[in-house]
Amino acid sequence: MTLLNESVREAAQRSVLGWLATVDAEGQPNVSPKEVWAIADDEHVVLAHIASPVSARNIALQPQVCLSFVDVFVQKGFKLKGSAHEVRAADPAFARWATPLLAMVGQRFVIQSVLVIRVTSVVTIVAPSYRFYPYETTEVSQVASAMRTYGVQSLKEES
Incomplete structure (x- = not known):
């Protein structure tokens, strides 16, 4: 069974940010937002290291990570756990891993390296109301509630 199945992929596409959790040499956690990330294949997620020196340093010391993402309107998402490594621009594997990320950023950002996560576990995240x-x-109902909370109107309502 593929861990990064169609429902995980669809949720990832609807999520604006991913939140990467790493641990430093002293065991202190660090959570960092990641704007440019993608599911690369059936077992890997790639994140652009644009301004992530702490995440990259922590991964070099301790490769175990967790990436979480949630569709803020539906209030559902996923928590992906696995091990990560950094692929620098000079590495021959960089082109393979960076391709989906470069398509996302164009000329807007310089990708210093790619953080590659091999996903070993996937857990669903849902708002407590569902349970x-x-x-x-x-x-x-969750979308309607979130839209009221955030003061958002759908494009249909604006027309």
């Missing part, structure tokens, strides 16, 4: 009020909580 505590399963008969009244739907994706539609």
